[in-house]
Amino acid sequence: MSKMTSTNDKQFPRGAEWVRVDFHLHTKADKEFKYSGDENYYNSSYINALEKSNIRLGIITNHNKFDFEEFKSLRATARKQKIGLLPGVELSLSDGRAGIHVLIVFSDDWMDSGKDYINSFLASMFPGKTKEEYEHENGCSEKTLLQMVEMLDGLSRGDYFLIFAHVEEPKGLWKELGIGKLAAWKESRxxxxxxxxxxxxxxxxxxxxHEADKPCRLKAKNALGDWYPAEVEGCDRKSIQEIGQGRSCYLKLGELSFEATKFALFDHEHRVRTELQEPRQAVLLQQINFAGGALDGIIVPFSPSLNCLIGPRGNGKSAVIECLRHALGFPEGADDRYKSGLVERMLSPxxxxxxVAVDEFGREVRVERERSGQPSVYLDGVYRDISPGSVLKDILYFGQKDLSARSESFDESFLxxxxxxxxxxxxxxxxxLIEGVRQTAKQLKETLEATEKIAALQKEKNELEVQLQVFTDKGVDKKLAEMTLFDGDRQAIISWQxxxxxxxxxxxxxxDWDEVNAAFPVLKSQRTADIVVELTFAKAKSEEAKASAQAALQALRDTLKVLAEALQKLIPVQDQMKQEVAELQKTLNEPQLDLELxxxxxxxxxxxxxxxxxxxxRAKTEQTARDLLGEAVNKLHDFWRERFTEREAEVRRLEAELPQEIRLQTAFKGKRRAFGEFLRSKFKGSGLQAAAYETIEDAFMDGRELYQSRxxxxxxGLSENAAIKVQATLLDHLSDFLTFRTPDETAVLFNGKLLGEYSLGQRATVILHILMHLRRYPLILIDQPEDDLDxxxxxxxxxxxxxxxxxxxQFIFATHNPNIPVLGDAEQAIVCxxxxxxFSFDHGSIDDKDIQQRIVTVMEGGEDAFRRRKEIYQLWKSSN
Structure with a gap:
């Protein structure tokens, strides 16, 4: 169904990397280079020295000399070790006081079809001289720098670039030319x-x-104005043993080629450095694999930096992002309609x-998730019953339209x-805490209901006493006194039961004694050894308590058994009493008196x-019930206040990372409209007028305040009629009112204006602005960050x-806009x-020629972006 370019076929399977480059290497072809070892092992010894020094790309620059056969042989050996070599020469020119050494780096076009055009150029730089006369350190061409460039360009053999060697030392540009003459370089010629x-x-x-005769960087920059090239390093040593000595230089490369090197130097602000940063101690996604379905067999490797899934719509970009989301266990974002079923369509049943990822401690994390079900997490190869988020922390995911959602709660959900x-x-x-409020509210309602029922119960008692007076007058109560006592005794026994x-x-x-016993501490520290005896004694007491509790339960069971047996014995007595009542009824001369009644x-x-x-x-304990309820409600609302305070502290920490034009605004119980909606749901059908709702909303922030002011x-401001309705409804739904939380308000302000007042494009711009400033998130996934942005x-x-x-x-974007991978200098571009x-996926950095050709599309983006991308495309064009 699908295919992916094998990562093994790539020099840089995870995209562009920082590579140590030596721009100034000599070989035994140079007269000053000393080699006394076995000639049969020269190539391997030389390349091993590069590998030992972690040099992955070297420029061969012998003095006024290029040995074609030696270079080809060394390059063949280097490629086996995945090391690149570029052809070059250290050329001596007559400029300056004692001549200037310049390193010329040639593209492979200068060796096209096995022909050597470099030596033809060198011969033209030394007219009338033999190789023996100029192929050494002291040989010097009579040509000038300008003449050299003119001759190189005039040959039209291929591309090249220049590096000026040891600029501050003898034969160096700054030293020999002088800072004053260097200023002339600003001229158009x-x-x-x-x-x-x-x-x-x-x-x-x-x-x-302060030293007039000493060249330096600051003087050179002042002399050259707004143009200043990269600063690079090269060992410039004359033996294999010395290779790699001196300072290092690193280029970010996605290919060990002339073109990639040239582009890195062109973008030296971002692609050249003299030392590497410490490895990131953070979450890092390494690759995603697919088994089954439309993407079966595809492996997508990720760079630690910028990854761009590119291609036309419907070609699988969003599918990869959504499968990442699915594996990580994130819920779908705002654009549910678009993404609904996308994972299901990509994966078979x-x-x-x-x-595959690593966590902040460098442990390998593997997450597997089928089309349905939950993610399975393996930590260092061992299955662990945990969620992906417990080890892969601080990952941000934004689906399509998530950055510019129209929801009123967007600011809050974003934060x-x-x-x-x-x-x-x-x-x-x-x-x-909520359950505590509900229980105490229930107790208060029962207390209030008991108080209200007293009058009704008293009335019923009075009526019964009147009705029973007839029986008393007829002397029936005395005849049935023993039976009445028996009925009372039996009912008392049942109530006790x-x-x-x-x-x-x-x-x-x-x-729950099992839970208590499981919690018993097993002490391992020597510092806690002194209290082992005390804990053992406490454990014994706990066992005694357990035994006592079990004995109490058994005693209750025995008591209930006795009661059941006792009640069973009363059954014959009840039957006998029924017969006695029937006999008594016959002897009475008052048949209208029902003895059973x-x-x-x-x-x-x-x-x-x-x-x-x-x-x-219970009526006496009403105040106690109110006090208990008030205490439970206060605990709940104190908890909410503490949660707000904790969140507020984190919001301020977050705000401190942002530029001044972006502020974060919060308010405790700030969303009063939500309380109004709650009121309307509870008072629905009560006949409460709109004015009453407005009065309550203005006067109270939540149900607790309303209850306290009942x-x-x-x-x-309420009318008496409205007040009665509110009080009645408040009592009927007391726990709902007291546990309703008026949401806290959260807002993002940009230049003093609420984010919601901006257009969707402006809103997305601000959110991206925020994301780019936050250092706390090691991984950000976004599906089409350019949506709604020009x-x-x-x-x-x-x-x-x-x-x-x-x-x-680490950024992983799905995008159809070439600005992001090209101008963002994507380390890994995944073409879908x-x-x-x-489906077919290919991957590589934008140094990769195949990737370049797949990226080139219509160019838009404003004058500056157009100009810069044109320069980059021109570099690609000249190298393809």
């Missing part, structure tokens, strides 16, 4: 020379303004995606994403007496920041193509 000069080698003195790994949501603690059952249930639920009403009267006593007691609602804005506000940030952050049902 030196334009060709400037354009061909891409480096100064061995710059050492940075500021010698049994297919899966495999993500939540920024702070996701910085804040513990403490969901269980919050749930416990129910209370004991509830007590046993509560004790059983509260006593008397027993029922008498029993109910006794119950009412008990209920009234209990109700009276007695002063009229004072706060090319000029993309270049001026995003690309420049991207160039500075990609050494600190689809022909019919087949």
């Amino acid at each position: 030196y334009g060709a020379l400037r354009s061909r000069t891409l480096g100064f080698q061995k710059v050492r003195s940075y500021n010698k303004l 049994a297919g899966k995606v495999v993500l 939540d994403k920024m702070l996701a790994d910085r804040l513990d949501p403490k969901l269980q603690e919050e749930a416990t 129910q209370a004991l059952k509830e007590l046993g249930t509560n004790l059983k639920e509260a006593a 008397f027993r029922t009403k008498k029993n109910r009267l006794n119950q009412l007496v008990t209920l009234l006593a209990t109700g009276a007691q 007695a002063e609602l009229v004072t706060n 090319n000029e804005t993309l270049y001026t506000h995003f690309i420049h920041q991207l160039l500075d940030r990609k050494e600190l952050t 193509r689809k022909e019919g049902e087949k």
Whole structure:
């Protein structure tokens, strides 16, 4: 179904890398070079010396000499070690006081079809002289720098560039020409020379303004104006043993070629450095593999810096980003309609995606996820029951349209994403506090209901007493006194039985001895050895408590068994009493008096007496219930305030990383509109007028404040009728009101203006601006960051920041805009193509000629972007 260029076929499988380059190498073809070893091992010894010094690209620059056969032989050996060699020469020219040494680096066109055009050029620089006369360190051409460039360009054999050797030392440009004459290079007649000069080698003195006769970097820069090439290094040694000595020079290259080297020197601000940074201790995605489905067998390797998935729409760019999201366990972003089913379409029912990464501690992390189900995480090859986010931290994912979503809560959700790994949501603690409020609200309602029921119960008691008075007057109550006492006794036994059952249930639920025993600490530190005896004693006491609790439960079970047996014994008595009542009914001369009804009403009267006593007691505890509820509500709202304070602290830390034009604004319980919507849902159907809603919203921030002011609602502006409705609804839904959280408000301000007041394109620009300033996120995934941005804005506000940030952050973008991979100097470009049902992916840095040809498209993006990209394309064009 799909194919991917093998990573083994690439010099740089993960895209452009920092490579040590030596611009000034000599070989035994040079008269000053000393080699006394075995001639049969010269090539391997030379290349091994390069490898030992970690030099992956070298420029062979012998004095006024180029040995064609030696170079070909050395290059063949070097390629086996994945080391590149470029042809060059150290040419001596007559400029200056004692002559100037310049390193000329040639493209392979100068050796086209096995022909040597370099020596033809050298012969033209030394007319009338034999090789023996000039192929040495002291040989000097009578030609000048300008004449040299004129001759090189006139030959039209191929491309080349110049590096001036040891510029501050004898035979160096600055030393021999002098800073005063160097200033003449600003003149137009030196334009060709400037354009061909891409480096100064061995710059050492940075500021010698106080020493008039000493050249230095600052003097040279002042003399040359706004043009100054790269500073590079080369060992310039005369033996194999000395190769690699001296300072190092590193170029970011995606290919060991003349063209890649030239481009790196051209963009020396971002592509040349004298020392490497320390390896990043951060999350890094290395590659993603696909098994099954439309992308079966594809492996996509990632650079630690900028990765761009490029190609026309519908060719698999977003599929890779979405499969990364799927593997990492992130939810889909804003553009659900577009992405819905995208992962499912890419993977077969049994297919899966495999993500290989390292965490901040350098451990290998492998995440596997099938089309359905949850991710499986392997840490250093061992399966661990954890989520990907627990080890691959601080990863930001933005799908299409996520950067410019229209939602009112966009600012809040954006910042939540920024702070996701910085804040513990403490969901269980919050749930416990909410449940505490609900339980105490329930107790208060029961207390209030008991108080309200007292009058009704008293009325029922009065009515029963009147009805039973007839029986008393007829003397029936005395005849049934023993039976009445029996009924009361039996009911009391049943009530006690129910209370004991509830007590046993509560004790059983509260006593989780397995959990307690599992938590017993096993001490390993020598510093805690002194308390082992105390803990052992405490453990014994715990076992005693467990035994006592188990004994108590067993005693309750025994008691309940006795009660059940006792109640069973009362059944025959009940049957006998029914017969006695029936016999008594026959002997009475009052058939209208129902003796069974008397027993029922008498029993109910006794119950009412008990209920009234209990109700009276509950009425006395109403204030206690209110106090308990108030305490529970305050704990919950204090928790919310603490969560806001913690988040606010993280927001301020985040803001400190941002430029002054971007501010973050927060407000505790700031979204008052949400409280208004809650009120309308609870008072729906109550007949409450719009004015009443407005009054409540203006006066109160949440349900807690409304509850606390329930007695002063009229004072706060409500009518008496509205106040009654509010109080009734408040009591009916008390726990809902007290546990409603008015959301905190979060807003992003750009130049003092709320982000939501900007256009979608401007909003996306600001968000990208924020992302480029944050150093806390080692990996950012974005599907089409250029959406809603014009090319000029993309270049001026995003690309420049991207160039500075990609050494600190791994970016993986899916894009169809050439500005990002070209002007962003992508270390890894992944070209996605689809022909019919087949997908094919190729990858490489923008130094790779095949990748270059696939990238070149319509050029847009404003005058500056157009000019810069034109320069880059021109470099590519001249090398292809």
